[in-house]
Amino acid sequence: MAxxxxxxxxxxxxLRAAEELLTAHGPDRVxxxxxxxxxxxxxxxxxxxxxxxxxxxxALIMERLGAFQQGYTEGPPPLGPGAPARERLDAFFTALVDxxxxxxxxMAAHERTSGHRQDNPIYTAxxxxxxxxxxxxxxxxxxEALGHILLGALHSDLIVHMLRTGEANRLVSALQTVTxxxxxxxxxxxxxxxxx
Amino acid sequence: MAxxxxxxxxxxxxLRAAEELLTAHGPDRVxxxxxxxxxxxxxxxxxxxxxxxxxxxxALIMERLGAFQQGYTEGPPPLGPGAPARERLDAFFTALVDxxxxxxxxMAAHERTSGHRQDNPIYTAxxxxxxxxxxxxxxxxxxEALGHILLGALHSDLIVHMLRTGEANRLVSALQTVTxxxxxxxxxxxxxxxxx
Amino acid sequence: MAxxxxxxxxxxxxLRAAEELLTAHGPDRVxxxxxxxxxxxxxxxxxxxxxxxxxxxxALIMERLGAFQQGYTEGPPPLGPGAPARERLDAFFTALVDxxxxxxxxMAAHERTSGHRQDNPIYTAxxxxxxxxxxxxxxxxxxEALGHILLGALHSDLIVHMLRTGEANRLVSALQTVTxxxxxxxxxxxxxxxxx
Amino acid sequence: MAxxxxxxxxxxxxLRAAEELLTAHGPDRVxxxxxxxxxxxxxxxxxxxxxxxxxxxxALIMERLGAFQQGYTEGPPPLGPGAPARERLDAFFTALVDxxxxxxxxMAAHERTSGHRQDNPIYTAxxxxxxxxxxxxxxxxxxEALGHILLGALHSDLIVHMLRTGEANRLVSALQTVTxxxxxxxxxxxxxxxxx
DNA sequence: GGTTAAGCGAGACGGTACGTCACGTCTTCCT
DNA sequence: AGGAAGACGTGACGTACCGTCTCGCTTAACC
Numbered sequence: 001m002a003x004x005x006x007x008x009x010x011x012x013x014x015l016r017a018a019e020e021l022l023t024a025h026g027p028d029r030v031x032x033x034x035x036x037x038x039x040x041x042x043x044x045x046x047x048x049x050x051x052x053x054x055x056x057x058x059a060l061i062m063e064r065l066g067a068f069q070q071g072y073t074e075g076p077p078p079l080g081p082g083a084p085a086r087e088r089l090d091a092f093f094t095a096l097v098d099x100x101x102x103x104x105x106x107m108a109a110h111e112r113t114s115g116h117r118q119d120n121p122i123y124t125a126x127x128x129x130x131x132x133x134x135x136x137x138x139x140x141x142x143x144e145a146l147g148h149i150l151l152g153a154l155h156s157d158l159i160v161h162m163l164r165t166g167e168a169n170r171l172v173s174a175l176q177t178v179t180x181x182x183x184x185x186x187x188x189x190x191x192x193x194x195x196x
Numbered sequence: 197m198a199x200x201x202x203x204x205x206x207x208x209x210x211l212r213a214a215e216e217l218l219t220a221h222g223p224d225r226v227x228x229x230x231x232x233x234x235x236x237x238x239x240x241x242x243x244x245x246x247x248x249x250x251x252x253x254x255a256l257i258m259e260r261l262g263a264f265q266q267g268y269t270e271g272p273p274p275l276g277p278g279a280p281a282r283e284r285l286d287a288f289f290t291a292l293v294d295x296x297x298x299x300x301x302x303m304a305a306h307e308r309t310s311g312h313r314q315d316n317p318i319y320t321a322x323x324x325x326x327x328x329x330x331x332x333x334x335x336x337x338x339x340e341a342l343g344h345i346l347l348g349a350l351h352s353d354l355i356v357h358m359l360r361t362g363e364a365n366r367l368v369s370a371l372q373t374v375t376x377x378x379x380x381x382x383x384x385x386x387x388x389x390x391x392x
Numbered sequence: 393m394a395x396x397x398x399x400x401x402x403x404x405x406x407l408r409a410a411e412e413l414l415t416a417h418g419p420d421r422v423x424x425x426x427x428x429x430x431x432x433x434x435x436x437x438x439x440x441x442x443x444x445x446x447x448x449x450x451a452l453i454m455e456r457l458g459a460f461q462q463g464y465t466e467g468p469p470p471l472g473p474g475a476p477a478r479e480r481l482d483a484f485f486t487a488l489v490d491x492x493x494x495x496x497x498x499m500a501a502h503e504r505t506s507g508h509r510q511d512n513p514i515y516t517a518x519x520x521x522x523x524x525x526x527x528x529x530x531x532x533x534x535x536e537a538l539g540h541i542l543l544g545a546l547h548s549d550l551i552v553h554m555l556r557t558g559e560a561n562r563l564v565s566a567l568q569t570v571t572x573x574x575x576x577x578x579x580x581x582x583x584x585x586x587x588x
Numbered sequence: 589m590a591x592x593x594x595x596x597x598x599x600x601x602x603l604r605a606a607e608e609l610l611t612a613h614g615p616d617r618v619x620x621x622x623x624x625x626x627x628x629x630x631x632x633x634x635x636x637x638x639x640x641x642x643x644x645x646x647a648l649i650m651e652r653l654g655a656f657q658q659g660y661t662e663g664p665p666p667l668g669p670g671a672p673a674r675e676r677l678d679a680f681f682t683a684l685v686d687x688x689x690x691x692x693x694x695m696a697a698h699e700r701t702s703g704h705r706q707d708n709p710i711y712t713a714x715x716x717x718x719x720x721x722x723x724x725x726x727x728x729x730x731x732e733a734l735g736h737i738l739l740g741a742l743h744s745d746l747i748v749h750m751l752r753t754g755e756a757n758r759l760v761s762a763l764q765t766v767t768x769x770x771x772x773x774x775x776x777x778x779x780x781x782x783x784x
Numbered sequence: 785g786g787t788t789a790a791g792c793g794a795g796a797c798g799g800t801a802c803g804t805c806a807c808g809t810c811t812t813c814c815t
Numbered sequence: 816a817g818g819a820a821g822a823c824g825t826g827a828c829g830t831a832c833c834g835t836c837t838c839g840c841t842t843a844a845c846c
Binding site: 396398399402433434435436437440 | 791792793794795
């Protein structure tokens with residue numbers, strides 16, 4: 001059955017109210033009752049729709065980041081397919097740091113309320129993308145583990161820390177430094193040490 | 197006045213009880229009332245001693261990680277001073293991943309209950325150590341940002357993820373791959389791209 | 393238009409399910425959703441048919457007590473017309489206590505969910521019957537008020553209490569004692585005190 | 589430990605607020621949250637103190653009816669000891685109808701939210717009083733059952749019904765008619781019929 | 785026997801109150 | 816006098832139920 005008209009209206013109202021309150025005060029200072037009140041809706045409705053606070057924040061995140069998914073899978077190069085791996089990685093991190101920066105509050109809320117990052121479908125997609133590109137350029141490296149390390153730089157804590165001094169671009173540069181170093185590294189240079 | 201005997205006894209009892217319960221069930225599933233009960237103490241005592249849940253977990257962490265501090269600042273090489281930067285970094289990450297792995301539950305609890313990582317004295321010390329060594333070996337790189345990225349790999353989420361498949365050593369290897377790549381990278385190789 | 397076949401089938405199924413659940417667990421422990429499920433029907437159907445919980449229980453009561461109505465208005469003596477008032481009253485209370493005893497759970501449910509007893513058509517009919525007979529035998533008494541008092545003995549609480557010890561017949565006896573005392577009382581014996 | 593000062597203050601505030609709201613709107617139209625708000629207290633406090641709505645109303649009833657207990661057990665005749673049973677019964681019902689009339693709303697609330705009347709300590713005390721006096725005057729009757737019947741007249745529904753027309757005194761008169769009839773009835777008059 | 789519109793069934797939905805839980809505080813008692 | 820004890824106040828959470836609403840289906844009456 002299609003979503004009822006009033007349901008859709010309330011869904012939007014709740015998301016908008018949640019977005020505003022969460023970005024303004026942070027997830028722990030906002031109760032779902034406040035969200036409900038701000039949306040002009042009863043508390044039960046919020047739970048009915050989004051199960052709990054994590055669900056609500058998750059839906060918000062999806063709304064924000066869902067569109068980005070397309071950009072790096074189907075969009076034009078250098079973000080999308082068609083460019084060499086290194087350039088796609090650089091573009092990906094640039095775009096991602098930017099995206100996360102613009103949604104820090106929500107991301108932080110999400111990290112606090114959700115479980116393991118690695119169980120999150122969005123993170124999983126990002127990781128597959130990054131490790132795929134790494135593997136493409138350097139099949140001899142442990143792309144999976146390296147992917148996790150690189151994406152670790154996108155924890156909201158760190159982003160906030162860098163944003164405080166207005167130096168988010170340093171983070172991008174550093175990430176690009178790392179990828180460059182990895183892709184340029186002579187093959188087998190690290191062989192003997194992996195056994196440690 | 198020195199700490200009274202009963203106070204010290206209770207302090208220890210609370211820490212032991214908290215440790216056991218937290219590692220068993222995670223921070224959100226354990227109330228301080230349970231901790232108090234398990235320690236054979238009243239709730240007020242727990243708060244009197246540790247202020248709140250974050251304080252209690254912080255004390256536990258300190259107890260566990262405090263000793264390690266000495267190892268990398270004053271201990272014997274390659275962890276302590278005396279070895280080349282790269283070896284010290286390798287040793288540091290090896291030891292740290294091991295340490296965190298053995299205390300994953302507590303670390304996760306700490307991450308959930310504390311504020312920004314970057315405001316935490318332990319993290320700060322780690323970061324100063326890592327970025328110091330990086331700077332020593334490669335003064336031309338942004339050691340500070342790179343330090344944060346490398347330490348990002350020690351988020352409990354990721355450790356847990358790697359431990360699930362018993363592959364924590366892959367994480368160590370990957371970290372060493374990254375440091376090796378960074379330290380071996382031709383100077384200035386990344387210059388032009390940082391401006392992106 | 394006559395009631396549709398499926399509608400009739402569902403109506404019966406709902407009544408049967410409601411009856412069973414209500415007598416088993418009491419009205420507050422049974423949701424209409426449970427009733428619907430037990431009847432193999434959607435919740436909306438229950439509301440469509442019976443408006444609300446009070447309506448459903450009311451319908452059940454009607455089903456049970458409706459037949460009795462005939463007994464005391466048109467049936468054979470001593471319950472029906474033809475016998476002296478005292479005997480009819482005795483027969484009425486005997487029959488009524490028995491009837492209520494056999495439907496205690498439903499009666500209790502009904503009392504809880506309906507409004508004032510005195511607004512209920514069934515109760516009204518009972519009261520008119522009883523006060524009519526009283527007035528017939530003793531026009532000098534306040535038959536209306538006495539009728540309410542006598543019928544007060546049929547509150548489910550009291551019936552349950554008496555049934556617990558298997559002494560419902562004591563209640564019948566006591567009621568008959570009261571009616572006998574009232575009808576035998578010398579006229580005007582109470583006159584002076586009513587002014588109190 | 590004695591009740592803390594703030595606890596006592598809150599207890600009183602809650603009772604006052606509950607009293608006012610309940611008598612004004614009835615129990616089903618008043619939420620404990622409203623009571624809490626009106627009392628200037630958090631919802632949790634109300635539950636902490638009174639467990640649930642039934643508990644709160646029960647406490648209110650106790651407060652109102654507790655004092656009356658003394659009147660008929662230790663007070664001056666004709667209510668208290670010293671007068672003949674019949675006069676004490678008359679006085680008791682007169683006083684009780686008056687008391688209930690003045691607290692109809694609360695009594696109705698109590699009946700709706702509590703369980704069986706017969707399990708209620710106040711009702712039990714009333715019943716023991718009434719049946720004791722009946723037994724004293726007429727040991728040959730079933731004082732226990734008759735006591736329940738007489739007290740049945742004090743159901744709030746009936747009181748409300750009588751109050752509607754300003755005829756609560758008719759109820760008192762009728763009750764006195766019944767007791768007079770019972771006490772005056774020739775001994776053994778009802779013998780043969782009890783076997784029915 | 786096919787058509788159709790009114791009644792009916794289904795269950796998602798909005799709303800309200802409830803009771804629970806854990807936190808952190810406060811007073812009081814004990815050592 | 817400092818520490819321990821636990822009653823207390825607080826507010827968010829998630830649950831349960833009610834009654835409503837919309838939409839799709841069925842069925843019985845009519846062509």
